[in-house]
Amino acid sequence: MNWIMIAIGLTLLGIALIWYTKYRPKTAVVDRDELDEEQLREVYNKTITLINEEKYFLNKSLKLSDLANELSCNERLVSRAINKHSSGNFNKFINSFRIEYSKDLLIGGKFDHYTIEAIADECGFSNKVSFYNAFKSDTGMSPTEFRAVKQAN
Template identity: 35%
Template sequence: MELSKSIFFFFSALGAFNGLLLSSYFFFFAKRRTVSHYFLGALLLALSLRVGKSVLFYFDHDLPKIYLQIGLSACFFIGPTLYFFLKSGLNSIKSLPCDWGIHLLVLFSLIALGGIILPYQQYPWVWNRVYVPIIYTEWAIYLVASGILMKDVLKKVFFQRAEAIPYDLWMASIYLINVLIFAAFLWAFWGGLPYISAAITFSFALYVSIFILLNRKKNDDLFPSTSRINSKKLSDEEAILWQNKLEQLMKEKQVFRNPNLKLQDLAQELRLSPHQLSQFLNESLGKNFTQFINEYRIVEACKLLKTDTLLSIEGIGDEVGFNSKSTFFSTFKKIKGLTPAKYRQHIVKI
């Protein structure tokens, strides 16, 4: 075997092996074994089997067909396990819903019966021309469904970074890595990439994820807490109590002046979880974190525009916590209906 091929084989095979080890960890050894943990383990298992099949076949085209059938059958579960992992994590599912179990059982029955009736050994053309396109189509459908499920999280990660918490980044990363792996497999299937490229993509993504996890001080914030309150709406008394605490914090510490203030920073000040604070802002105040903070900044900016004639308009924006002139101007106009300059002119005339 050539040196380059040997390196590819080692790197890809080790990635599949490590994926199996991580899968076992989430199934049997994780301290907090939640539904989300189990589905992450199942996802890693499905990916590892699929990647392992690709690696073995790439370097040995005489591989027994049963291994090819196992690898392709595992591929049938990558999309579903990703979808249920994301759904269980985002909704803090504590036990496997009955309809989820039926859903997975139906999928297992379909691929198992298909393999028993038309095994790869005797019907390779059926698998390559019929089953494989169906498997990739099913995978794509679940990826789209997962994307719809993740739309709010992805929006926060890419467009509302101040509201994104480590858990959001973790979930978004897992989803996007799966999109990348699917694209690599699909491109290789169409002949646009070497067959081994998808396995290398998986290995690379796995090693990067492991490196990040090992270098974090804590990893508990990457998984849903059992204390999340998504399923329980706040009472009116609780909502009033939290609103009073927020208003007091804003008046006394004026934390909104910090241009780098994040959702988790404010939650820590209130001794709440970021999830609890985000839920309170959305359900009780009808605002997201950015809207809530910017409203306080604009109120303070209006006070300075009235009383501080020495500060420039840009300086006032910096003073109240905006880290860019354009953001200050656009936010001010959106809330007050006119620009800061026109607002100051109007105040002077009065």
């Protein structure tokens, strides 16, 4: 008899839980989404500041976890902020800073004697192929073509 009462109780509890999840008020979710958006914007802005001021993008072995630790955030939050407010994932985001820096080096005059490999290394790319692929994807031309066009102007 006790087992029957326990089964009936658990069944009623299950029905109540299903009803609650289906019909509970949705306002808490909206407030959380607004909070998430503010939090993501704040984390993204802190990320940009850190990367620009400390030149974190020059670190060849930079990982999302390193950035998250430096920002005192979890990786998922930093990743979501970058995905939401930039034009790609973490790698593409970091490479965009490296490409901008490489453009300055390619046309700056001071680095004219540097090879493309040396520029790639100086900008935080781990190898020439990664640099070429990221640069061409971003600018539509190779680093060599970019340097030639800019020097001709």
